[in-house]
Amino acid sequence: MGIWTLGINHKTAPVAVRERVSFDPATMPTVLGEIQQLDSVGEVVILSTCNRTEIYGSSNDVNEDLIVDWLSRHHGIERHELDSALYCLTDDKAVQHTMRVASGLDSLVLGEPQILGQMKSAFAVAQEAGTVGSELGRLFRQTFSIAKRVRTDTAIGENPVSVAFAAVRMAQHIFADMSNSSALLIGAGETIELVARHLYQAGVRQIVVANRTLARAQHLAQEFHAEAVLLEDIPTVLPRADIVIASTASPLPILGKGMVEKALKKRRHKPMFMVDIAVPRDIEEEVGQLSDVYLYTVDDLRTIIEENVRSREDAARQAEELILAGVDHFMRELKALDAVQTLTDLRTSIDALREDQLEKALKQLQNGGDAEKVLRQFAHTFSNKMLHEPTVALRKAGAEGRLEVLDWTRELFNLTSTAPAAADDSE
Structure with missing residues (x-):
């Protein structure tokens, strides 16, 4: 079996493409089953976040075209739209990529800690x-x-720079005094919790948390002395918000252009700053066309994030060395397991052949056959049958010039090319 990874991320595609290939968490068990039913797919795990959708698999021989065709059909996207954005890695490259992702080295935010939890969750679901x-x-x-x-x-995790941090830092560039600003946070997951913490530390005290379930919103709001509402209450609280930051798992936008236009009228067109961290997006793209709205997506945070990455370059190099050592260890283990399986298969094959010939010899002895003759016949037939297929393969390898096969055979059976010694006439 071989390890492979097929995916799309923030480096290969913009959010407009990434959101179209993301998976709804509610349908993940069904999706995993569908992929596993494809020919040649053995094991499968799917990681789907705002920055990436990746399929991790184990197969004897990965059929990339088959999986991409399925992905195209499942999401209703033309194959040519995917080809330029997808990557497929195999064996040690796939293992290295998996470890880099989990360690935060392949994230938009270098070293961000959330991805490890997301990967653990994806593994648990699978x-x-x-x-x-x-x-x-x-x-x-x-x-x-x-x-x-x-x-x-x-030190990759020291002074962590997250997407949530970058979103709040961007807001600080726009609002000189954050204590006079009010914020509406849509969602109540880990990202929004980080956003709330950064906003509170920046001086924002008027925070509203809107979520699908009120209990979760209340739990988060309590920590920051915020107000908790349901998603359907957003039209009521939106006009009060100077800052709107959204990060939910909703498959459809939560804020539409019409809803925002109504809120702007009530605000007398006082500007609104919005950051949509979600993939698929929580805020309709058309909202960004409104003159009094400054709408940013996760891709727009890249510049702020890059400014904070430079200080981590030494830590990143150390992390890469740890990962390369981890890849080497894993691949050696994998090859050792392959050797064990090969030896098991070889022993099983020889044992079956031996038992077959032994059964025939025992019958001959029971029928009164000469013991020495039967034993000699057993040994001769057993060795001939055991060596038949290797002999055919070695002759073919020699004819084709694959001399390394002959060398490996000599090493495996400790053979030498020295001719048998001649008889000593001195005795």
Whole structure:
């Protein structure tokens, strides 16, 4: 079996493309099952975040075209739109990529900590769906171990710079005194919790948290002395918001152009700053056309993030060394397991052949056959049958000039080219 990864991320495609290939968490078990049913796919895990959608698999021989065709059909996207944005990595390159992603080295925000939790969640969902076996299980456990070492043994996580931090930093560039600003946060997940914390630290005290379930919104609001409302209450609270930051898992936009236009009229066209961190987007793209709205997506935060990445370059180099060591260890383990399986198969084959010939010899002895003759016949037939296929393969390899096969045979069986010694006439 071989490890592979097929995906799309913030480096290969803009948010307009990424949101079209993201997966709804509610449908993930079904999706995992569909992919596993494709020919040649053995084990599968899917990671779908605002910055990437990646399929991790284990197969004897990955059929990239088959998986891309399925992805195209599932999301209703033309194949040519995907081809330029997708990447497919195999074996050690796939293992290295997986470990880099979990360690935050492939993130929009270098070293951001959220991705490890998202990957653990994706792995747990696949385990629950029954699409993880020994190979991906071993890969992800090793990956989580390496990611933990990167966090503890390097400075990659010091002074963390997250998408949430970048969104609030951008707001600070626009609003000189954040204490006079009010914020509406849409969603109540980990990202919005980070946003709320950064806003509160920046001096914002008028915060409203809108979420699909009121209990979750209330739990988050309580920590920051904020107001909690349901998503359907957004039209009521939106006119009060100077800052709107959205990050939900909704498959459809929550804020439409019409709703924002009505809010702007009530605000007498006082400008609104909006950041849509979600993929798929929570705020309709057309909202950005309104003259009094400054709408940014996760891709627009790149400049702020890059300014904060330079200080982590040394830590990133150390992290890369840990990952390369982790890849080497994993691949050696994988090859060792392949050797064990090969030896098991060889022993099983020889044992079956031996038992077959032994059964025939025992019958001959039971029928009164001469013991020495039967044993000699057993040994002769057993060795001939055991060597038949290797002999055919070695002759073919020699004829084709694949001399390395002959060298490996000599090494495996400790053969030498020295001729048998001549008899000593001195005795």
